[in-house]
Amino acid sequence: MIERLCARGLEPIDSASMRTWRVAFGVLMFVGVVRFFAYGWIDQLYVQPSFYFSYPYFDWVKPWPRWGMYAHFAALGVLALAIAAGVRLRLSAALFFIGFTYVELLDQSNYLNHYYLVSIVALLLVFMPIGRGAQTVPRWCLWALRAQVGLVYFFAGVAKLSTDWLLHAQPLRIWLANNTDFPLVGFLLDERWVAFAASWAAALFDLSLVFVLLWRRTRVYAFAAALVFHVATALLFPLGLFPWLMTANATLFFAADWPRRLLSRPRRPRSVPAPRSLTRIRRLGFALLAAHFALQILLPFRHMLYRSDVLWSEEGLRFSWKVMVVEKAGVARFYVTDPASGRQWTVYPRTYLSQRQEKMMSVNPDMVLKLAHHIAADFAARGHPGVQVRADVRVSFNGRRSRPLIDPSVDLARQRFLLTGYDWLEPSPRR
């Protein structure tokens, strides 16, 4: 069966769909890079901060100096255009993947689900022969991208199967009410029933979209629904390129030759080579692909290994496509005690962080811990070694009154980052 599946994966199919998608992806990435320049985000996110929330085990990833960051983003822009044009695609995609992922690894507070998707897709592109002039591609390429996009939609839908989303219409009630100036229907957006209807519709949309896109009879309607959905979210919420990226991704579910049919251009038979044999290297490739998707399926469920509520503690939240399912606001203050002298300090996060970093840190235990360690190190450097660092962090969650996120009696300077979770988190207000 696996042999047959692999052999089928190697069958050539028309590359028109994937090449069209590749152009869209490259252009969107270029637009994304231009936005970083235009909005001053390079300075704001990667130059001005004096402290970065690097990811665990990636502390060695540091930002370039200012000119280097600008050059880095300029290079990403060139690589995005190269991807769009299909020029040296594998090399371009590999460099784009490395360059883009490097940027994402610099600071956890800049994590976005669609940036993670971009990194994955760029990595998959490295192995896909859909550069300029490729008339056919192995079938597995299209199916791999469809699977990746499908997992995003599906797990985004699974994340919405919660009491907050379905029974309280949160956080959509909060967010929609902030869009009452939306043209034509804005006056409805602070209506309770609209929030409920939108919540249920969005959950249904995310859970079912892949299946109705795969079924030829419903495909056109499903794509139209996806278009409406993504345009609406783009207009309502500050999602950047995410809606447009997912709209482009939805075209992958059409037949492989849809651009040719659209333009009424007949397929060129001379470009279809014979099926290729299943060599050892290709077997290894399929094994790695299978491992990748196994990981992609398991990661969104890893929060079940933690005792905490994932949306409250954010343990297992990232890399799991829990898209737009939580509204949190928090405030954090740190209290430093020098046991040797008995002196105490109140440390406001703004001392070390930008406003954006502070907002993101104030609701995330990992980042609170990381800042606590940084504060301890900073005090040690200023002649106060061995200080205790405690945090008073209050967080409101999907419209509820704020509660402590962290046990304020715990000395965070003595706590380590743990993949297995923390026992110093306060319980979720949902439980």
Added chain:
Amino acid sequence: MIVIAAVGCSAGPSGPDRRAQLVHDLADVVYLPILRELPPQTAELVARSEALCAEPTQATLDAARQAWRAARAPYKRSEAFRFGPVADLRVAGAIDFWPARSADIEDELAQTAPITETYVGGLGSTRKGLPVLEYLLFGELERLHDGGSAMRACDYVVELARDVDRRARELVAAWEPSGGDFRGKLIDPGSGGSPYAKLSDAVAEAANGLFAILEELEAAKLAKPLGHVDGGIPQPEAVESSLADNGAADMAANLAGARAVYTTEYGGATGMSFSQAVADLDAQLDADVRAKFDTCAAAFQAMGRPLADAVVNDPAGVEAAFTCAKELYTLFVADVAGALGVTPTIGDVDGD
């Protein structure tokens, strides 16, 4: 109560969008009325400064000091909405750069260049504004009429007051519909010239102005002088307006401005408010916020005086004020922001 329509500006939006009404009412009930209180007070400060230098007596000095305090109050109330023209025209630095740097002021007094409108207009923030006037007016009277530098000190006082007055008028003019009409830009987001693309941007601006002054009250105006950020060593020099012992009044004005922004209640007028929006979602939260404003106002009033002494010798009252300010800020940034979905400022970076 005077309703919003009586305030004198154009009528509010006819649609049902309460957020549009909120921004409109904030502009007409709170922002503009507070700002309009400023020029009469700064004009009085100019007049009293001129009178002081014409006849430097204790009586004219006391009158100038009183005018300085009176000018400070509306400006401090306006610090609950430090966005728009106050930032664009760099008014905050010109009127109230704090803390004053005595070395810079003494250096300026030692200069010989004639002090004129142009000269003061070109000075850096550390050499002009209300804190520099405080340094000169709340020092020794002799400085203004004895010795070789008295004439320069007096000229400096008068031109500083005139510069503050000019800046205050520029600020108000930039908001007025008959001037720069920032009011119009605020209440009509998306229109040409408005810095706000969407109504939610304007609402977020208003909310963030409120959050910012509450954060400043807690961290800069109370925690810092109490020594909480300095290992428990009080920093009396960090008390605002300590020479005039006007720090408590400054904070009370800040708090009054913040309350006016939250409730859209000012000078007997009222309008659609953050308070109503919060109450519709969580009446208890709104009641808690209002009660906390009352508690903090009383706590600020009860702080020992002079405040610079109290932070060292009688800190209990200041600590109570600090605790209250901390709780009030938490209520806003964690609870009110969470209930309304008004994100504390993070710029225009994408989400999710």
